[in-house]
Amino acid sequence: EVQLVESGGGLVKPGGSLRLSCAASGFTFSSYSMNWVRQAPGKGLEWVSSISSSSSYIYYADSVKGRFTISRDNAKNSLYLQMNSLRAEDTAVYYCAREGAVAGDFDYWGQGTLVTVSS
């Protein structure tokens, strides 16, 4: 059974940093691209970043470019999101999502971790 479990969320002050983790199991992690998608309270889904299976290709939404860094450790079956210079508008539930091997869909999602940026 595919499982994605996020951790690392919490309350942080504006300008602060936070590192999210996503532990994957039930599939060959090193074969799949992975993504972070966020959802602000009461709002829709917003794609944040993606990383290819071997970390060769990395992409970011304009809203986080230069502040967030996605990475992965295939030996540990883990995905990460380093978030720096956090702003109030970064407050959201952050989901990690597996990218389907062929279609580019997000076929499995974690339960999400809440990041709150507030003074």
Place this chain on the structure above:
Amino acid sequence: SYVLTQPPSVSVAPGKTARITCGGNNIGSKSVHWYQQKPGQAPVLVIYYDSDRPSGIPERFSGSNSGNTATLTISRVEAGDEADYYCQVWDSSSDHNAVFGGGTQLTVL
């Protein structure tokens, strides 16, 4: 950047057919994926590649995509289908970004 437009809400009576649209410039040339999200839960993929259903998704869910509009159709709607629905594509015109529609809240009357 590429924009996907969905109606904020759609209402349908039980047993009837719900159609949720997703508009985008020449979206018919892209692969569209649909997600269902119930309150307090993570999204669930219900349609990929415009019209394919993942295992475990009822046949009542179907999709189509042509021209400037993609459509998610839910036949014989049940109370349990009440949820937010999002369409998604990849936009390679500017870097390689995933784009979501704003979401449609489906209400079962």
